[in-house]
Amino acid sequence: MILDRLKIGTKILITFLMVGIVPLAVIGSVSVFKSSESLSEQSFEKLKIVQEIKKAQVREYYTRCLGDISVLSKNYALSEALNRFPMLFDEDGTVNMEGYDFYDTRYGESMKLAVTEYGYNDLLLIQANGRIVYSARKAPDLGKSVLEGPLSETHLGQVFSQGLEGVATTDFMPYAPADNQPIAFILAPISVVDNMTQEARVTGLVALKLDNGQLNSIATRREGMGETGESFLVTRTREGAVFRTDTRTGKAGDQAFFACLDDASAQESGAGTYTYKGEQQLVSYGKLGIDGLDWIMISKIDGHEAFASVRQLKTLIGVVVLFGIAAIVCVGFLIARSITRPINDIAAGMKDIADGEGDLTVRLKVKGRDELAELSHWFNTFINKVQEIIRLVSESAEKLNSSSTELAQISHVMSEGADEVSTKSGTASASSEEMSATMQSIAAATEQASANMNMVASAAEEMTVTISEISDHSDKSHSITREAVSQAHSAAGKMDTLGTAAQEISHVTEVITEISAKINLLSLNATIEAARAGEAGRGFAVVANEIKDLASQTAGATQEIRSHIEGIQNSTSETAGEISQITRVIDNVNGIVTTIAEAVKEQAVTTQEIAGNVAQASTGIQEVNENVAQSSLVSHSIADEISQINRISGETSSSSARVSNSAEALSGLAMEVSDLVGRFKV
Structure with missing residues (x-):
């Protein structure tokens, strides 16, 4: 609609105009x-x-x-004059003026006075x-x-006979003796009483000749x-309607052409607007x-003059309407x-926030106590x-x-x-594998020594060679055992270091867990504030949810790391114990090897002690064989544990990488x- 495209000010102005102009x-x-x-009506x-006044006057x-x-x-003088004046006229109507003047002087004064x-x-x-x-004239x-x-x-002449019978009147009509001027007559009979019969006898009549002078003046x-x-x-006459009095545009006797005459003939009185x-004309x-x-008495006035006050009123009302x-x-x-x-102002502020610098320090001026002032107040509150x-x-x-x-x-x-744990565990694994191989060599050597000891009795001449070989193997075993020790x-020191690192990692995971909890709480607060902000906070809610998800992933990864670290700590503790046992066994082996070396040396000094020492050596070799076998098993277990540590270290490194990502x-x-917050000026 067109109104939807108009601004509020234009709508209000149009409304005021409609509300004001329409009633106005x-x-x-x-x-x-x-x-x-x-x-x-007044006109x-x-x-x-x-x-009506004119009618009454007429x-x-x-x-x-x-x-x-x-x-x-009824005047006696007129009755007497009517008896005297006829004697002055001949049959042809000639009048004796001398006698006429005489009687006129005697009887005419009162009649002239009346005229x-x-x-x-x-x-x-x-x-x-x-x-x-x-x-009289x-x-x-x-x-x-x-x-x-x-x-x-x-x-x-037409009304004369009526005048002899009583009062008779005529309308104004042209009268030849008066130069055809409109003349009206009023006639009344004059009677005399017969002294003999006492009856009234009409002897003539008196006639008043009227012109329209009096009517015109009225x-x-x-x-x-x-x-x-x-x-x-x-x-109205037989010839048509005529004026009986003068008008502004005509004389008495002129033809009158008025449309109202038809209405006036049909009714006693009336009024209307006619065209002349x-x-x-009114x-x-x-x-x-x-x-x-x-x-018929007619009063008229031109409509232009009659409605002049109406025009003035229209002009006045028009001026009032224009001023209104x-x-x-203006209002x-x-x-x-x-x-x-x-x-x-509100729209400009919102536009600046939406498209401009996002200045949140702008405040509207609150004036008055109307709804707009209240709107400005709540807008400022919202911006706050x-x-x-x-x-x-x-x-x-931040x-x-x-x-x-x-x-x-x-x-x-x-x-x-x-990574360092993985590297060290790899080294320990290699060392344990080497130690296992050495233990296998020792086992083989001890088995061979045992066989040689069994062959001592039958091959004495080979004792020296055997003893030399034993001496060599003893030196080698001694070297190996020293290296194993x-x-x-x-390995024990590295296990201690690994345990310490695992403890540090455990502390780190606890810190990460606390950070994740704080991030969750922060994202929850951001989500609540974004919900309060409505549409403007929808972007903040999305960011808060993303942060919350990342915090949850971080907490999960940290928990997984923690569980692995705990496994590492347990395995490290067990491995440390087993390494301690291996250390003790190797120490024993070292002592046995040392003893063997000393015995071999003693055998080299004296062969007499061979027989007795062979039995002792056989027993010692058997013990060494058993200890070497046990050491081999322990070294295999150590290698497996170190491999587990290596795997856990790899998982820890992977988890650390995920945590880093x-x-x-x-x-x-x-x-x-x-960046989003930086768009706003606070």
């Missing part, structure tokens, strides 16, 4: 949406309030007009036959008939509606509810840096323990190297001693351990 974006979006919705509510105005027409229709005071366009008095007999329609001629086609008042906000009246001339509409008038993101990035960066810096382990292993490796060197020297000395003493291997392992 959601809150900002919701705030914008809710605020837009709220501001939109619509404001439009609705304005529209209804109030129209109600006042109805009140005015009602009061005027000017309440803002009406004009006030008309119309006879029941349809002739307009009074106009003396308009062009004065004297005209609303039932005949052009006026009969106007909305005044609808176009735009206080608090902004630059594009406005209100206006719209009504390609621009979005519109609130409502019917005025005036009888006879299909008037910047703050989150996230600082926090990520505070987290990753100790981790990077590793440093102590490496230091102990280094010291143990001791092991020294011990292996000493062991190699001892094994070398032991090998030299074994010397060799026996030498093991010591060299142990020294090599110690050097490897020293």
Whole structure:
């Protein structure tokens, strides 16, 4: 995954951004949406309030007009004027202006006051036959008939009959006598009571002529509606919807094209967003509810202006979000840096230990009490323990190297001693073999002497020759026995030396055994410390096991050497005893040979003693023969024992060589351990 390739700082920063930006974006979006919705509702509510106020003002105005027409229709002066003014007109509608001015002065002041005071366009008095007999402004329609001629086609002529029956109203429509300006009429009948019958009789009606000035002043008042906000009246005619008041872009009477008119025709009031001339408009509409008038009050404002506060809010929220993101990035960066810096320090320390100089003296700074500080603390503790382990292993490796060197020297000395023992035992074996051969010669000589002694009686004349031969053999035997005595003493001395060497070798094997035990204990400690070190101590565990195996092999070889040395010591002791016996026998033989030599000499001096001495010599020779035979057997035994010593010495030398090889291997392992430990700086 991509996240697996990112560093912790980047992940933390991304996490902060996600945790910060997502809620911030959601809150900002919701705030914008809710605020837009709220501001939109406020805009619509404001439009609705304005529209309701305008409607109320128009209804109030129209109600006042109805009140005015009602009061005027019941005014006695107007009823009297309606009876007087018709007399001033001819049948063709020509008016006597002099008389008209007279009656106008008499009756018209109150009517003119009503027109000017309440803002009406004009006030008309119309006879029941349809002739307009009074106009407060003396308009062009004065004297005209609303039932005949052009006026009969106007909305005044169309509603005249209704006005005779009660109050009637018309919508604003173009009125020709007013230059086709939109004019509306409110009509009310004027009645007089017959004095005879006391019944009311309609004599005509009063009509208030309304222009859209008052409505414009009401609808176009735009206080608090902004630059594009406005209100206006719209009504439907057979020709279509038209404006009843002026707008920012049109005049009263212009065609009105609003999509909301369809909705406004179907319901009393409402609001919505519509498009007018390609621009979005917020519109609130409502019917005025005036009888006879299909008037709709519309209040609108351009969407651009209405939602300006929304745009400002969006901009503000956007700025806040950007500052929030910047703050989150800064805080996230600082926090990520505070987290990753100790981790990077730990990684750098571990990398230096793994790939660099292996500096175990480096320690992390512990700041604060958070998890990273705790991690740094335990990392320093771990490095302390590793440093102590490496230091102990280094010291143990040095001791092991020294011990292996000493062991190699001892094994070398032991090998030299074994070689010397082997050499001396070889010499002793050769001497014993020579002694055995001599003993065999002595036995043969004694046998021959015995035969000669048996032949003495029969061959006296050969005595001299025999005695001479005996003398020669005696001298030779004497020489041999002296040499045998010397060799026996030498063999005894060598056996003593061999015993001493065996004792020294035994002491050496004890030292080797103690060293092996110490090495085993050291390897056990190294194995335990390596197990504590985990992966970092696996190499130390392998080295410790190798050292342990070598120590075990050394102990085995030492034990074998010890057993052989003990055999050598036992054999040496036995051989020394037997050599002592041989020495005594040879001494006896030497004495006998000496005696024989003396006897032979005596025989040479005097032959008279031959007979007596022959018997004695025969007996002595027999004893010599027996002793020589025994000496021959002993010499053979000595030769066998010395051969055994020689074999054991060879085995000792071989074992010493193996011990030396093991010591060299142990020294090599110690050097490897020293090299491994040397990679670390403690």
